[in-house]
Structure formats: C-alpha cells, structure tokens
Amino acid sequence: MSPDPRPAEPAPLRQQAPLLLEPEAGAPAVIDSGWQPPPLALRRPARTRLGWLAGGLATLLASWAGLAAITFVEDLFQRSPALGWAGVAGFGAGLAMLAVAAAGELRAWRGLARVDRLRRLLAGPDAAMPAMRAAARDWVAAVRPGLPEAEAVLAALDGAETAAALRALLRARVAAPLAQAAGRVGRQAALEGAALVAILPHPALDGVFAGLRGLRVIRQVAALYGLRPGTLASFALARRVVWTAAGTAGMDMLAQTMLDQVMTTVPGVRHLAAAIPGAGVAAVRLYRLAGITASACDPLPPA
Amino acid sequence: MRGLAAGAAARLDTFVNEDRIALAVTGLSGAGKTVFITSLVNNLLALGRAAGQGRDTLPRLTAALRGPDGASRLRGVRVLAHDGALPAFDYAGKLASLSADTPAWPAPTRDMARISLAIDVERRGPLARRLAGPRRVRLDILDYPGEWLLDLPLLRHSFAAWSAEALALLRTPPRAAVAAPFLAFLAGLNPAGPADAVAIAQGHALYRAALRGCAAIGLRYLQPGRFLAAPAADDPPFLAFFPLEGRGATAGLLAGRFAAYQRHVRRTFFDTRFRRFDRQVMLVDLLSALHAGRAAFEDTARAVADIARGLREGWGGGLRADGLPLAHHVPSVLLGGRVVPRPIGRVAFVATKADHVPALRRENLRNLLRALAAPAAGGLAGPAVSYHAAAAVLATRDGTARIAGRAAEVVQGVVLGEAQARAFHVGDVPSGLPPDSFWSDSYFTLPVFRPPRIVADGSHGIPHLGLDIILAELIGDRL
Numbered sequence A: 001m002s003p004d005p006r007p008a009e010p011a012p013l014r015q016q017a018p019l020l021l022e023p024e025a026g027a028p029a030v031i032d033s034g035w036q037p038p039p040l041a042l043r044r045p046a047r048t049r050l051g052w053l054a055g056g057l058a059t060l061l062a063s064w065a066g067l068a069a070i071t072f073v074e075d076l077f078q079r080s081p082a083l084g085w086a087g088v089a090g091f092g093a094g095l096a097m098l099a100v101a102a103a104g105e106l107r108a109w110r111g112l113a114r115v116d117r118l119r120r121l122l123a124g125p126d127a128a129m130p131a132m133r134a135a136a137r138d139w140v141a142a143v144r145p146g147l148p149e150a151e152a153v154l155a156a157l158d159g160a161e162t163a164a165a166l167r168a169l170l171r172a173r174v175a176a177p178l179a180q181a182a183g184r185v186g187r188q189a190a191l192e193g194a195a196l197v198a199i200l201p202h203p204a205l206d207g208v209f210a211g212l213r214g215l216r217v218i219r220q221v222a223a224l225y226g227l228r229p230g231t232l233a234s235f236a237l238a239r240r241v242v243w244t245a246a247g248t249a250g251m252d253m254l255a256q257t258m259l260d261q262v263m264t265t266v267p268g269v270r271h272l273a274a275a276i277p278g279a280g281v282a283a284v285r286l287y288r289l290a291g292i293t294a295s296a297c298d299p300l301p302p303a
Numbered sequence B: 001m002r003g004l005a006a007g008a009a010a011r012l013d014t015f016v017n018e019d020r021i022a023l024a025v026t027g028l029s030g031a032g033k034t035v036f037i038t039s040l041v042n043n044l045l046a047l048g049r050a051a052g053q054g055r056d057t058l059p060r061l062t063a064a065l066r067g068p069d070g071a072s073r074l075r076g077v078r079v080l081a082h083d084g085a086l087p088a089f090d091y092a093g094k095l096a097s098l099s100a101d102t103p104a105w106p107a108p109t110r111d112m113a114r115i116s117l118a119i120d121v122e123r124r125g126p127l128a129r130r131l132a133g134p135r136r137v138r139l140d141i142l143d144y145p146g147e148w149l150l151d152l153p154l155l156r157h158s159f160a161a162w163s164a165e166a167l168a169l170l171r172t173p174p175r176a177a178v179a180a181p182f183l184a185f186l187a188g189l190n191p192a193g194p195a196d197a198v199a200i201a202q203g204h205a206l207y208r209a210a211l212r213g214c215a216a217i218g219l220r221y222l223q224p225g226r227f228l229a230a231p232a233a234d235d236p237p238f239l240a241f242f243p244l245e246g247r248g249a250t251a252g253l254l255a256g257r258f259a260a261y262q263r264h265v266r267r268t269f270f271d272t273r274f275r276r277f278d279r280q281v282m283l284v285d286l287l288s289a290l291h292a293g294r295a296a297f298e299d300t301a302r303a304v305a306d307i308a309r310g311l312r313e314g315w316g317g318g319l320r321a322d323g324l325p326l327a328h329h330v331p332s333v334l335l336g337g338r339v340v341p342r343p344i345g346r347v348a349f350v351a352t353k354a355d356h357v358p359a360l361r362r363e364n365l366r367n368l369l370r371a372l373a374a375p376a377a378g379g380l381a382g383p384a385v386s387y388h389a390a391a392a393v394l395a396t397r398d399g400t401a402r403i404a405g406r407a408a409e410v411v412q413g414v415v416l417g418e419a420q421a422r423a424f425h426v427g428d429v430p431s432g433l434p435p436d437s438f439w440s441d442s443y444f445t446l447p448v449f450r451p452p453r454i455v456a457d458g459s460h461g462i463p464h465l466g467l468d469i470i471l472a473e474l475i476g477d478r479l
C-alpha cells in the first residue's frame, strides 16, 4: 500500500523506481477524472429507401389501375349510359371496400404505434407529463369497450400529478382489468383447445389447429387492448408476441408449474388432460399465449 | 413427439433471434476480473437504457454499432434472469459497495458465479431489419477465484512430470527460502517406503504453507491453486498431496490423489466453463508484477505463457478426432450442445489497472504485455489476438509533479482510507522484456486508490479507460 521504507537521508533517486508522493496542500479529497459520458438516444433508425420504393410501386400500380378504370368506364358510357352507370357502381363499390380495408389496416398500425409511443412516454421523466396524460387518455378511450369503469378512470387521469402516480393509476385500474379479461380469453381458448385436441383424429393436426386458434387468441386479446389488427397488422403483432415471449417468458412455456396452474384455473382441462395425452399441453400453450399477447400490447413498463 | 416439437420451436427461436457469446474472463487472483466484469456490465447497461436515458459510456462500441444511417443499432441491454446451477454473480451488491459514500473494492472471489446479459440490436441489413426485427445477443460471463486458473495447466501433466517441475521451481530462490521446511521434510522422506498417513498429512501441510508463503512475497505461479486457500475441515481427502519424485508406495498414493484432484478440477471447473467459450479476455496485473521484483514478474510471465499455450494446445482434456483441442470448439445451440467445430473467435490480452500509469506510458505497458504474451499466443491459428492497457475503473487523473527537481508525468489519486489526493509516479515501464539492469531488490506494492465517484443508479456508467476498445475488439463483430 505504501512504498518500502525509504532511508532517512535523501537517497539518490533512481528515475525508474515507483514513488508515492506526499499530498500537496489543498489536494482534493475526491478525484474527478472528468467522466461525463454524453447522452445517447437509442432512437429508432430513420425510414429507409425501402419505404419509398414500396410507396413508388404502389402509386404506379394505383394510378395505372385508376386510369384503366376511367377509360374502361368511358368506353362503357359510349356503348350505353346504363352500362356506364353499372360500371361506375361496380368500381365504386370495389373502391369503397378497398378503402374500408385500408382504413382498418391503417387504424391498426396507428394503434400499435400508439402503444409504442405511450410506452416510451410512460418510461420517461416527469417533464413529459402533459404529453403523457394525453397519450394515456387516448389509450383509455381506445380500450373503453373492455373497461367497465372507463369514464371514472378518465376523470381520475387529471388528478395524477406525477408520472409515477399516472403509472400506478393505469396499472391498477386499466392494465389489471384488461389482463383479467385476457386471462378469460386464454382460459376459454385453453378449454376449447383441450377439447378439440381430444376429438382431432390425428396428432399431427394438433399443431395446425393450435396455430389457427393461437392466431385468434392474439387477435382477441389485441382487440381487448384497443388494437383491432387487420391482416397485415396481425403479422406485425404476432412477430412482436414471439419477440416478447422469447425475451421474457419463453422458457417457462412448458414448465410443470404452468401446467398445474392451468389445470387448476380451467377445471374442464384437467379431466381431458388426464384422458388424452397432449390436451394439457395445447391448453397451456393457448392460455400462455393470451398472457404474452397481453404483455406485448400493454404499454405500461414492468412494475 | 410434442416435447420434441416444443424443443425445436424454442431452438428455432434461439437460432433465428439469439446469438450466444460465451466470454471467458481469465486472470490470476488480483488481476481485476471481478472489477472488470462489474464495470463491463454497468457500462453496457448504461449504454442500453430506455430511450433518452442512455449514456454513451462505451464510445468505441457505439461506433461499432452504428447502422448505415448513423444511428446506433442498439435497442437495449438487460441482465437475464438467472438459470442453471451456478450461483449468480452479485452485480448489484458489487455496484453498491463500489458506489457507496465510502466506496470499497470487491472482496477476493471465493467461488464461481455467472452473469448473463441480453443485448438487443437491430439487424444490419435494411431488408433483414424490416423483415426479421431485432436480434438478441446473449453474453455469458463467468467469475471465479483467480488461483484456480493455474490448475488448468496442471491438467496436462502426470504426477511425476508435475512433481519434477514443481520441485525444481521450489528449489530456486526466492522460493527455496520460503519452502525450506518442506524441502527439509522431503529430504527425510523415502518415496519407496510404506505410505505413512501421518507423514503425508504433515508433508501436505508443509507444502501448503510453502505455497502460501510464496504468495505472500508476491509470487504467482503456484500450483495447485486451491492450496492457497486456508485448509478447511471439509477438504476432500484427495486434496492431501504434495509433489514427490521417485517411485514407490508413498509416491503411488500421492499420484492417485493427484489424479483424483485432476478429475475434480476437470469436472467442477474445466467442464463447466473452459471447454466452451468463443471469446476470451486474459487480464494481467503487469504493474504489480513489475514492481514486486524479478521472481514475481517471471512468475506472471510463466502463467501468461501457460494460459496462452493452453489456448493453442488445449488443456489435456483430450483431442477430438480432427486433432483440434476441445477448447477450440463451442457447442452449437441448434445441435443441442453437441460439440461442433467453431474456433475461438478472438482473444484480448489486457494489462489491467492502467490508471496507475500516465497516458504517455500506457503504450509502453501495452507493448510490454505484447512482448510477454506474443511468443506463446503467436502460434494461435484462428483467433485474432489483440493487446490492451486498460483500467476497468478509472480511479485517477493524469497530472504532473516535481520529483527531485524535475517535472514528471504522474497520476493523482486518493489512496483508499486517506483524506487527500497524492501524486503517484509509476517509474519506468519498459516497453519490452526488461533488461537485467532493470531489476533491483526493492519491493513495491501498487497503491490501492479509492474508486471514483459512481452514480449509484448506474445511469452514468463507471469511469474507465479503454474498456470500450476491448469490447469493440472482442464482440463488436458479433453485434
């Protein structure tokens, strides 16, 4: 800890020897090495050219189809006005349907983006309070159908002064009931899953069935959380669910405790599982999937 | 059937989304393994905090992680829930004592412990990023008592060969003086005579005392490592051996115990870790060795060379059919742990505690390490070897002081337990193997500086020197 005892008379100092000097007057008690790492925002990377490419292609296709349709309808009008009107009606109906579908997808994407935004805001500092409250209000409004006391929660939101209070409120009065509802969806699916496995003629079909039923579970739970996923958004959601599962809960998917838990919460499954091998496993998976989907859709940071 | 399918699904997920890096942090006791791991974990966590709260604590790694659009591809870092048989590395406790108001360095490690981090990163290509989402890199790190490391070279030897080597070493100064009682005991022992339990127990105790005496004067190449711990009541009986030349009943009995010890090391230490890693960092406390005198320095050099040779030739754990040592293979997750050829990717040799050296001389320290390790490591076929001088925890600041009337580059630091900063002049750091004239009889222990101020919630990372370069070099390619 200190140099070897040095002779009292000043020995000629060898330059190579290590030396611990006496403290100078006014030397500081703590060393500041000037460590001040700059903030690093882990932002999502900016959109890339791929978006432009897809957009360009879509615009080309749409304008081509639109122009073709117009010339086609014009052609029809030249033959007979009745034919022309029929053409207009047909195209109009087709366009309207496309628009409805597109709007649905768009809404679903926006819903996913909203969850992400709220999640970011909720994890952030108190300074973002107004934005946080507005985003929370949006979320509660979106999940209103599945929330018995939505209005009361909306009123209580204004009373939350800090981010922590807001998180606590959302957790207790929004996330908890929604998670319970997701649990009900899961139990229902588990019972159905077990029953279906029992009557399926071949074990190889189990997986196919479980996959389809699983997709439905995802969509049901997503709907509970105010996301009504269209086809495209469903895929994005499924990917997110897989990601969540792998990161947080993947490993206990088949753990014995899980099995026991489902057996006790969903009574019908127990009898089926005892009789038919595999019924229990299918049930557990579907039940678990509901839970994982719920956490993937839930904007609240883990407590 | 179903279990198989579920297993396959889990493996598929692991295969697609997860990349596992087993990082072996090696180094003799006191080299700074535990401190290194704590700082590494802390700085990675600070880097990967949720949006807007992260700090660029590891600039070179951040640079390595930049995507094509200039933004960091990092999405987050977290400590994974612990699984498996090994005890968990007490990261929170170590951080708490380092960042306390009266900070303390971690205590010497007594047993193995593991920590695993998940690093989420965007994939590199724009298409992959869009289609496949983020990727998880799982970093497994093991901490263990440094003395155990020298048990690995022991695995290669027979009892006779080890005894010859150990006794030859023990008969040279300065060991001979410390080990005099043991050597005297050996002179009176007849290896061919009948095995006398009392004499063997006495010999073991004397040998153990000799090793501990050598450790006390700064020597490092001491085998077996477990003998350095204080004798315990529950020590298994096979532990009671000592080196002995010659043949006969006593020697035979000791050889049997030696073999049992080898099996024990292989099973409890080597097999759990050293067989399977793909990145390795070898920490060397070169400064302490340099100042503890010639014998201590040569001991450290011998240990470094031995470990490097083990990397090249394996640890006597058996060779595979293709002739490559087992240590060169890591299990593939897809094959469920079966050993498939995959070479150790990268090895970093690090001279630790470089915060005791002013900036201008750190390059010397690095070159000295290179001179020491390169001859043994140079033959490594696959791995890219890099050399560094680094401080996992930066406890000092560079400055100048007047020494004997001349201005000298020093570092300023508060010695642990003192109230005011002092200047420390490290003296000459040779940039190659020191010439004979370098050595004198003086013995100097490196001052233990008080750890710097560390923000306890971990948001600002731990000040360090060059940790980011080591990480970028070691795992940057896999992120």
Ligand SMILES: Nc1nc2c(ncn2[C@@H]2O[C@H](COP(=O)(O)OP(=O)(O)OP(=O)(O)O)[C@@H](O)[C@H]2O)c(=O)[nH]1
Residues within 6 Å of the ligand: B027, B028, B029, B030, B031, B032, B033, B034, B035, B036, B105, B106, B107, B108, B109, B110, B144, B145, B146, B147, B352, B353, B354, B355, B356, B390, B391, B392, B393, B394, B395, B448, B449
């Ligand atoms: N100033 C400074 N001191 C360090 C640094 N790293 C390690 N030390 C010192 O070295 C001592 C030993 O470090 P450890 O990390 O406990 O060493 P270890 O390799 O884990 O040792 P064992 O557990 O005995 O194998 C610490 O208590 C510190 O005093 C560093 O980066 N800077």
Ligand SMILES: [Mg+2]
Residues within 6 Å of the ligand: B033, B034, B035, B107, B108, B109, B143, B144, B145, B146
């Ligand atoms: Mg340690």
